[in-house]
Amino acid sequence: MQSSTQTHTDIISSERVEGTAVYNKAGDRLGSIDDLMIDKRSGQIRYAVLEFGGFLGIGADRYPLPWNILKYDTSLDGYVVPLDKDTLEGAPHYVGGEPPVYSDDYGRSVNRHYGLE
Amino acid sequence: MQSSTQTHTDIISSERVEGTAVYNKAGDRLGSIDDLMIDKRSGQIRYAVLEFGGFLGIGADRYPLPWNILKYDTSLDGYVVPLDKDTLEGAPHYVGGEPPVYSDDYGRSVNRHYGLE
Numbered sequence: 001m002q003s004s005t006q007t008h009t010d011i012i013s014s015e016r017v018e019g020t021a022v023y024n025k026a027g028d029r030l031g032s033i034d035d036l037m038i039d040k041r042s043g044q045i046r047y048a049v050l051e052f053g054g055f056l057g058i059g060a061d062r063y064p065l066p067w068n069i070l071k072y073d074t075s076l077d078g079y080v081v082p083l084d085k086d087t088l089e090g091a092p093h094y095v096g097g098e099p100p101v102y103s104d105d106y107g108r109s110v111n112r113h114y115g116l117e
Numbered sequence: 118m119q120s121s122t123q124t125h126t127d128i129i130s131s132e133r134v135e136g137t138a139v140y141n142k143a144g145d146r147l148g149s150i151d152d153l154m155i156d157k158r159s160g161q162i163r164y165a166v167l168e169f170g171g172f173l174g175i176g177a178d179r180y181p182l183p184w185n186i187l188k189y190d191t192s193l194d195g196y197v198v199p200l201d202k203d204t205l206e207g208a209p210h211y212v213g214g215e216p217p218v219y220s221d222d223y224g225r226s227v228n229r230h231y232g233l234e
Contacts, residue, residue, distance in 0.1 A: 011163060011219035014131045014153035036131035036153075038162065043184040045160035046128060067160040102128035 021078035022050050022070070030088065033079070034062055037102055047110065048079070049099070063093040064102075064110050087114075138195035139167050139187070147205070150196070151179055154219055164227065165196075166216070180210040181219075181227050204231075 014036060022030045031052025036045050047064035070079040092110050094100050111117055131153060139147045148169025153162050164181035171177030187196040209227050211217050228234055 009219050010157050011154050011224070012157050013216055014135065014155060017155065018131065036155075037128050038131060038134065038153075040127050040129050040189065043162035045155065045162065072157065099130055102126050107128070 023076055023078055023080050025082055061093050063091050066114050066116050140193055140195055140197050142199055178210050178212055180208050183231050183233050
């Protein structure tokens with residue numbers, strides 16, 4: 001989702017991040033970024049929400065991933081995450097467009113799942 | 118653009134920020150947030166892009182505003198920025214959907230305009 005004009009800079013548009021593909025380290029496409037969860041006060045992105053399954057986004061599962069674990073790979077034109085299927089299957093997730101309340105507890109449960117505390 | 122489920126937490130979705138109205142301190146509606154410009158590496162939002170004018174977004178002017186100058190006002194259900202019309206008229210902006218390259222120079226010119234260096 002990046003154009004050539006974006007590779008010259010370290011700044012990227014949220015509109016380009018949303019929809020970008022996410023792969024595991026084996027190169028399998030896990031899904032795409034649906035949404036970004038932002039700390040209101042600091043403006044820091046805490047989670048990128050991985051979407052997969054469903055039909056045209058309806059009924060799709062959404063998995064908040066800590067922003068830090070996503071690495072952009074220019075050759076894949078997408079993000080790579082160091083996750084296997086098992087890690088993702090047991091991960092916190094929700095269905096539908098309206099995110100749950102990202103309380104401190106919820107955030108901690110996400111971070112804990114990915115080994116970040 | 119905030120629902121009641123969002124007010125219990127300091128985390129907000131990019132999908133909710135995009136489209137949120139922006140007001141000046143006099144309560145005049147300046148436009149709405151079209152896009153967020155993100156530091157790829159850190160995940161820090163640097164600019165919220167204010168859109169106004171045009172027709173259904175076509176031909177609209179886009180003004181990158183330093184994230185720090187936006188304050189969310191729950192009573193307005195929008196952001197308030199301490200900007201008068203003159204400050205905005207002379208500000209860096211572009212037309213159309215594709216953002217320019219946010220080089221260091223461009224970023225500095227934006228920050229300088231808003232008195233942040």
